[in-house]
Amino acid sequence: MKNVEPILAHIETHTPDLIELSDTVWGMPETLYAEYESCAQHTALLKAKGFKVTEEVAGIPTAVMGEAGEGGPIIAILGEYDALPGLSQVANIAEPKPVVPGGAGHGCGHNLLGSSALLAACALKDWLAETGTPGRVRYYGCPAEEGGAAKAFMVRDGAFDGVDAAITWHPGAMTKVDDAQSLANSRIDYTFTGRSSHAAAAPELGRSALDAAELMNIGVQYMREHMPSSARIHYAYLDVGGTAPNVVQGTAKIRYTIRAVDLPGMMALIKRVNKIAEGAALMTETKVSSQVISAVSNLLGNTPLEEAMQTALDTLGGVPFDDADRAYAAQIQATLSAEDIAASYGRAGLEPRENEPLCDYVVPLNLKGNGMMGSTDVADVSWAVPTVQARVATHAIGTPGHSWQVVAQGKAPAAHKGMTFAGQAMGAVARMLFSDEVLLARAKKDHQDRLAKQPYVCPIPTDVQPPLQPRPSAAAE
Template sequence: MRNSDAVWCLVEEKAPGFHRLSDHVWDKPELNYSEFAASAAHEKMLREQGFRVETKIAGLPTALMGEAGEDGPVIAILGEFDALPGLSQEAGVPFRRPLVSGGNGHGCGHNVLGAAALLAATAVKDWLAAGARKGRVRYYGCPAEENGSGKGYMVRAGVFSDVDIVICWHPGDFTGVSKARSLACVEMEFTFEGLAAHAAVAPHLGRSALDAVELMNVGVNYLREHIPSTARVHYAITDSGGNAPNVIQARASARHLIRAADLDDLCDLTDRVKNIAQGAALMTQTSVRQKQLSGEANLVANRPLEEVMHATLLRLNGPGFDAADRRFAAEVQKTFSADDIRTAYARYGLVPQEGEVLSEGVFPMDYAGEYLIGSTDVGTVSWVVPTVQCRVACYAIGTPAHSWQLVAQGKTPAAHKGLTHSAKAMAGVAIELLCNEHLLRSAKLEFDAFRARHPFRNPIADEVVPPLEMAAS
């Protein structure tokens, strides 16, 4: 029996308990830095499985780490468990039906993500316990991926400093190795302070903070013409200064999410946005206070790791969806637009297949697709440790990210099959690395060569405090 086959048997043996863990986290969706129930459930599972556990790592109340094994290389598997606001949805229902009006929901599948990562780490732990090889496996429970940049604060605290390789995954509608393409980003809050006055009797005595926010947004919109095509700037007015139009607003705030292709471009674009804020304050005779909330680096590729992940996925074939899985996926897929489905295929350079609702294949490693790029705090980790990430089909083809449809599929048998499949893929890669010194060395050499040419600057500045109040705001 091949080593990967042995660890896959261990995954299958323990999978049902981790399906229950995933469902438990789905039942209690929690936002950035408030994932207390999810973190506690993962801690309980780690202790039950015999890991050495640390909690509140990097000073983050919901971050944790479990380790097993002795000596040898350190392989880390990353998990997440945060949810999104406004996406509450009843499970297994193919139409919009919130459980709680305005409530949270796992619209990015992080309930499945964290449970699968912990299952993979558990299988590797059990394989190591058999004594075939020396090595250590770690599960990192990482909070606040959704614009909270939890992993960036963990990197800054040095929690990955002795890790040799990082492995991670994300639920999706297709299976394959994720291209290392993401945008570096920074989220900033700009708060303007002015002077209140009666808008009719003494408008000349007021200095409008809301005017400053609006002028800043206009300036940023004009900036869009003069930035690289890969860059993005988004904003939200988080405090309009009140709802009384006869009062000149003395305070107003906006958040800007600034994205760029790499860290150098991000630094330049962030400075330009900050200058626009200063200009808006100057025009309105207000003052502006800037506060960074989060920051993420772009992903760094590692070809040796990507090749072994791709080979592992090909050996596994598909998750093994059945007729019942496909029937429910077909019902959910009826709520998608034709563009949702076309874009899902185009993202990976695939040709749409008539009647296909769940994918059993593996998309090409070097696909040339219409890949729309977001941001992830895995990017920051990939600058300090060689990292590989895959996607595994768990949902109907075309399922929009951050949608009620994704929440509705989060406890289905199809999601559980994707969970098990991804755990096998990650555990299989971990075992290959522990058994193949040449592969481990090749991955580290490529990483070292990249870093020799590209110095790293964590986009989260040293003085920035983790925004533990983000969920409440």
């Protein structure tokens, strides 16, 4: 462990403060672009730890960046702190029980994600100063990963210009180098406008926008047979034109999330969905307009950085869970299905194991599982700069993402141990990059070679801005 001992010592110094930050953010769950208090907590700690702070990065009120160090390469550590709607949950129990019925909750563990990233940045700041090593560490507090694509907007705005490499992590059931596999994703609202009328007395005068939305949806359902099996399309009705069946609905709005394994595939699907929307409008004599809300790319891998992260994880040896951690995780597993638990192993390329509530080991790099079929805005950073991501065990094996079980475990001792371990791993990789010019050069060349095959094109149109949320009023607070 000689090569990571300096980082471990500084991690230990800052761990209590960052665990406190994680628990504080867990207790104030805020959803996309409304993370004002969570961002304020991160900003205050950055200032207290001596970082030079830039607020409202890329014009986003809930994005912040802290920098420390001088000269040398710039290594970014990416953090997040947004929550999910409808997942309010009491901590440290094994049954669903909301704190606030219908309220938000940290169902993806981003309270841990941001705090651990800041932990790594604090340790690196101290190590750079102690050793006099040329280099700058940046902590990026990034909002709205859950559907808001904040990092994609930040990349488009140049927030990562000049960064030499980026490192991040995500809470999970297994500890491993995260597969550079995700789906490109675009969220688009389709608004149909028709003509209202009395549904019984003068139906012939009406042009139903709801009919148009339903016909569009039927068209997309038929398209599913004729698109790649790896692609995904989801939808939600945002406006059905009212609740009175005796009125022909004059407006309707439906949101589609369109995903594919890469940007060209996603753009091709969007063109087809647009044609279906136009056809639905034509059939119903309505008008349709579309608006891109957000979009992200697919992840771009980086072999040298992935190998470096594996070295760091192997050297650390896995999260040091104890019997009490395993006992609580076993209680959570009792709320899960056998399929949930098998899926966790399958994503890591492992066979299911008996009586293993927590992963206290590191999955080998050469094991390839089912991979991630979701989307992340980390992907757009990975096209801008060489990027690596770890997945670190913080909750019971089998815990579904975006679930009350994730929220319940978000303040448990096991979660604190996982976030500390992740901070150690990220700090170790960054230290390697500051210390090893050859490694950083190899990572940059790998990145350039991949871009030569497929250059980056931002999936968000230039006229689309982040769907920012207003700052809560003093009265509301």
